[in-house]
Amino acid sequence: MSENKPEFLSFGSSGKYVPQEEMLELKKSKKSVTIGVPKETSFQENRVGLVPEAVGLLVQNGHTVYIETNAGKAAHFSDNEYSEQGGTIVFTPEEVYQSDVIIKITPPTIEEIDKMKNRQTIISALHLPIQDQNYFKKLMSKRITAISYEFIKDKIGTFPVVRAMSEIAGNTSILIAAEHLSNSEYGKGRMLGGISGITPTEVVIIGAGTVGEFAARAAMGLGALVKIFDSSLYKLRRLQNDLNTRIFTSIIQPKVLLKALKTADVVIGALHSSEGRTPIVITEDMVMEMKKGSVIVDVSIDQGGCVETSRSTTHANPVFQVHGVTHYCVPNIPSKVSHTASYALSNFFAPILIDVGEAGGIENKIKMDYGVRQGVYLYNGILTNKFIGEYYGLPYQDIELLMAVFNR
Numbered sequence: 001m002s003e004n005k006p007e008f009l010s011f012g013s014s015g016k017y018v019p020q021e022e023m024l025e026l027k028k029s030k031k032s033v034t035i036g037v038p039k040e041t042s043f044q045e046n047r048v049g050l051v052p053e054a055v056g057l058l059v060q061n062g063h064t065v066y067i068e069t070n071a072g073k074a075a076h077f078s079d080n081e082y083s084e085q086g087g088t089i090v091f092t093p094e095e096v097y098q099s100d101v102i103i104k105i106t107p108p109t110i111e112e113i114d115k116m117k118n119r120q121t122i123i124s125a126l127h128l129p130i131q132d133q134n135y136f137k138k139l140m141s142k143r144i145t146a147i148s149y150e151f152i153k154d155k156i157g158t159f160p161v162v163r164a165m166s167e168i169a170g171n172t173s174i175l176i177a178a179e180h181l182s183n184s185e186y187g188k189g190r191m192l193g194g195i196s197g198i199t200p201t202e203v204v205i206i207g208a209g210t211v212g213e214f215a216a217r218a219a220m221g222l223g224a225l226v227k228i229f230d231s232s233l234y235k236l237r238r239l240q241n242d243l244n245t246r247i248f249t250s251i252i253q254p255k256v257l258l259k260a261l262k263t264a265d266v267v268i269g270a271l272h273s274s275e276g277r278t279p280i281v282i283t284e285d286m287v288m289e290m291k292k293g294s295v296i297v298d299v300s301i302d303q304g305g306c307v308e309t310s311r312s313t314t315h316a317n318p319v320f321q322v323h324g325v326t327h328y329c330v331p332n333i334p335s336k337v338s339h340t341a342s343y344a345l346s347n348f349f350a351p352i353l354i355d356v357g358e359a360g361g362i363e364n365k366i367k368m369d370y371g372v373r374q375g376v377y378l379y380n381g382i383l384t385n386k387f388i389g390e391y392y393g394l395p396y397q398d399i400e401l402l403m404a405v406f407n408r
Helices: 007-014 052-060 079-084 110-115 133-141 160-182 210-221 233-243 254-263 284-288 299-303 333-359 362-368 386-392 399-406
Strands: 034-037 064-068 088-090 101-103 121-124 145-148 202-206 225-230 248-251 266-269 295-298 319-322 325-328 376-379
Touching: 052 064, 052 079, 052 333, 064 079, 079 088, 101 333, 110 133, 133 376, 133 386, 145 362, 160 210, 160 266, 160 295, 160 299, 160 325, 160 333, 202 210, 202 254, 210 225, 210 233, 210 266, 225 233, 225 254, 233 248, 248 254, 254 284, 266 299, 295 299, 333 362, 376 399
Parallel strands: 034 064, 034 101, 064 088, 101 121, 121 145, 202 225, 202 266, 225 248, 266 295, 295 325
Antiparallel strands: 145 376, 319 325
């Protein structure tokens, strides 16, 4: 008669309850990445994604950076400056588009997408209103990973690129207004600001967001009398607190706004719409009541403008007059100060690219960084943005689910 083993021994021999070694994730090894910076071909785009100093930093970290010749010329960076920092100058777009990661300011055109290789990564703006279904299908067919830098978040949940460009637009709008208030073509020879014994110029700002805040700071720094209007009481209170001083603030009410416009020397249109066109809050009748020679800088012209008489202009021919009021309505104001704006963008891109190498590749960076994931709208050719999918009738997957599948 065979003797049966005690039950507790059979458990032990099966190995089910024997202590096992803990399986820890191995640290990703550093990866050298090739980065391409093509020359921007879009109208009025003078910025460049990486400045020479950032290229030098990336090269020191073991990466290779290809810069198309004259890519930085419009932002006043020469090919020689890039090459001195270790960048490789190439003379055709095709050479740039063989890199692992492409850094662009504007979205790639269909022709530029054709130059891209399969399973490439591109970091650029999205500019959703100007895209069509074919744009996304082209990227999907090449299994591209596409990241919109406008939607990348930082650790506190804000959009650092949008904020940086808004700060530049706000500051620059006051400098533009000062130029056209004083010049001989349409201006009245007035200085924006104030000095002892002379009534200060009045600046009306429509919008209490980041653009409005930095326009207010610049105008107040020059000594101007500032009045700020917004439809949100919360934004007005927040701005009052951020400026740490008492200034005139008001909800947008036509009668109160008109009274302010009648005495204004400068009006800054800084409203932003989260979806669609910016609402018109300054009508043509209101413009007719403004002083002759006063200046309107409609920063919100990117979304159609908040002034009824606004129409899009260019950096080459930026102003026009309606009812004796000078209008400056150039979209993409940061491109006017392209050197400064390029530094702001480069300061954002360079640390991300260094982290990509440290993480062992773009896939690992996307997996580890929630903020970067917020900017991903295509992952290996799979659409990950719900809004885009529903708007254009394209299939989409949740990025968090893809991370769980592809990175197990």
